[in-house]
Amino acid sequence: MKDFNYHSAKDSKEASKLASSSSAFLAGGMTTIPSMKLGLATYKDLIDIKNIKKLSGIKVSGKSVTIGAATKHVEVSNSKDVKKAIPSLSSLAEGIGDPQVRNRGTIGGSIANNDPSADYPSACIALNAIIHTNERKIEAAKFFKGMFETALKKGELIEAIEFQIPEKSSYQKHPNPASRYAIVGVYVAKHKGDINVAVTGAKSCVYNDKEMSKALSGNFSSSSIDGMDLDSSEMNSDMHASADFRASLVVTQAKKAVDAC
């Protein structure tokens, strides 16, 4: 690992002021530190945001659950409030990585990184999340731009993620056996007005599968999507799963999610 300067910011303002083209925010460090150790990323400055009090914690209102960006996965999975309001969100957090990762990794780091096989982005899409930054509010549908790419501007800091509480929801992940990231993860959420079928792992970026949501709007039952033949041309293919297998898994995991709702 190359030498770098460590800063600990006391508030969002200071954090974003310190940011530059050769800096990164340090939340859980679960992505940043290994990348630096492997020489895949080098930064001049690391700006630690864990000491910014405002960024941690969980608030539940009648309609939404708001989670501070620096809240750890373990806190989300253990939160009684989240379990009660959106049980699928707490079980998603419980299925991320391993205990060490969950004890350090944060929700803000996860969505800022936007790994194509990360779990949280699917929750943001399915639960119509609003991403609160130090500058603005961004709808989830406009936040995830592409592989490891988001709408965040340089120095923009995610402060919290506000999830809409659905009527019913479930997240079903088919994990990569080695890394346990999602080969395919499908988050189905039934809201009053709409149904979202958010898919992670299958393509270069999380997406809302309109075809399946439409089928499910008619009849919210796994039989509505059973046997659906999805187009696999844009799906990822690697040594763990071909595009065709992923396409099939998307349907299977969606069916499981609907059944579990």
Added chain:
Amino acid sequence: MASLVGSRVERKEDKRFLTGKGRYTADINLANQTYAIFVRSPHARASIKKINIDKALKSSGVVSILTGKEIADDKIGGLIAGWAIRSEDGTEMKCPGNPPLAKDNVNFVGDPVAVVIAESLAEAKEAAEKVEVDYKVLKAVTSTADAMNGDTIHEGIDKNLCFDWLLGDRQKVKEAFDKADKVISIDIINNRLIPNAMEPRACVADYNAASEEITLYTTSQNPHLSRLIMSAFGNVAPEHKLRVVAPDVGGGFGSKINVYNEDIVCSWAAKKINRAIKWVAERSESFLTDIHGRDHVTHAELAVTKDGKFLGFKNETIANLGAYARVFGTVTPTYLFGPCATGVYEIPAAYTNVKAVYTNTAPVDAYRGAGRPEATYTIERLVEKASMELGIDKTELRIKNFPTAFPFKQTLVHTVDSGDYVAGMEKAKQMADYKGFEARRKESEAKGKLRGIGVTSYFEACGIAPSAAVMSLGCGVGLWESAEVRFNPTGQVTVYTGSHSHGQSHQTTFAQIAADELGVPIENIDIVHGDTDKGTFGMGTYGSRSLAVGGIAIVNACKKIVEKGKRVTAKMLEANPEDVEFKDGEFVVSKSNKKKTIGEVAFACYLPGVRDEMKSPLPEGDEPGLKETSFYDPSNFSFPAGTHIAEVEIDPETGHVKLEKYTACDDFGRIINPMVVEGQVHGGLAQGIGQALYENAEYDETGQLMTGSYMDYTMPRADNFPEFNIGYTCTHATTNPLGVKGCGEAGAIAAPPTVMNAVIDALGGQEVTMPATAEKVWKACKNLKKSNAKAA
């Protein structure tokens, strides 16, 4: 005194391991030490045109940069193959040179070309990035099956063929096949594995200019053997000027048998710069450069009668050696493989033909089970297929071909001294509720799942090995083991063993044995290993040999102590040595019932003479002191055996294989410590199931390792396994005084075919290769659905 052998004595080593007080190589820091980083080839095959170290030398903190040229100038030798194998046509095997730092050619990604030594690790890394190596990249050969058709990797080694070896009689096999009602045949791949010891390799080398001695701390399973090789072949230092210490070692599984490039380079360089050098592998280096295991492509056939009697067996295998032949590289796919390939069966005619090939991949060598997992996979997959094709129950078919009498002269090499394979099978069936399977299958079916059951009966040849036998087969050393038992004057005992524990619990089990033999409390016995300055010599730990060979050396040394004790007691108590009996730590004169404890005898041995109350005259011809040594050379291999049964449930929609039940019923002979044996069985099963369902080392066609981290190489985790159902039958080995056989490798040997037989059973007999990943199984499920639809 109650016997300790056979009881669950808690592990003596756990206090230090569980409190973080283990002392591993990376924990060792010497005064004024430097740090080494190896510059490694990023290419699978290339010639080195030029190495420019000018910029790197100017980098801060650099002490020295050495390349293959300096190694060659100093006449430092290369890495070697420990066994010379002859081809069927009588020619000697062909091995390329393998210099510790490549000089002209690199042959796999990770092959080291230079070492950078600096004041700090960070400085060494930074400088290493500035070493400029100009490569001419050549076309790599990576496929096992096609290696013989690829470009010639090593000059003069035609078809990349190290040897083309035959064991058995082709003519007899042909005659047997001519008589057969049916021939069952399979094509199988034994997937390549990366051992992944928890502790990565490391070494710290030191030079003492005054005594002209090199000390090497290293992660080794066999420090004496490493010293011998480094001295005799590496030309690093004469044996008496080279001390090799292998302190606590965090797992080896065969990957730490070899002397590695880094051991030789650091030892040599420490003398050159007259400073200590430390090197610790990063996990990515372990993936690339530790020896890998398995990697066979096999076609096998079994000739049978229609009522299921086995008549003949053929085995045509291509074994991948990787880029170079290493210590056990050439014996693993030959004598550790071929003889066991006929399994636990009476098969009148058999042969195994192995073509060992070089490829531009990491060297392949002995990995837990070494050859015997590959052998067992071959025969047990074939037998299971025979049971399907003949319509004979898989357990009945096996029983039908088991030997009925022991010693059992196995088809190709071994004479198995003891065993009871039928008893093992019956017990395993009971433990696994084999009869209830059909009902469980129906339950799974009702849930839309596919359930399968798989069986394996195995034997293996371990406790390696009788020196005369192995040397006649090409081994470069004898495989005896030594032990030394020393009494202190005040009665405690230190046992020096040439075996090495890197997870095997020798400190406990060997102490149990010595405690029973000597009647000394176990707290007063220390086991010492892992240092060439302590103990006479040792061949180390692998091939489940520690107990069956090393343990017997301890027993024999203890017996010599007792013999001397009898003579000394007789002299002290004015009796005949023949009238002295030894039991529970006491020497008793049978006629007078007078006695001396072993502690008193030890004391007397160190204070011989008569004065006042103290009467400890030594018998004539005996010297003072109480210390005995034994070099034990076994008369035969030992032959653990057993039957394992697995049950899987498959989700046809996702291809996910869930291992529902795993039953292991093994015959390890006498068991010294059941808790330790369970640990060994669990570990072996985890690795064997890992091979069947999860692990796979994959290279792309340019020779880049695709599975070079835990993001892609699936190490199994605890939640991948059910609670293991473990049981034993016991027939004592007749060839050693403890009756022990060995248990370290059994799980890794039996589990792959057991699990795969279950998977393939669930899939209606469709072949899938290991590891049975979700996608492969999903595809097979789709095919099954199609063919079922057709049939209906």
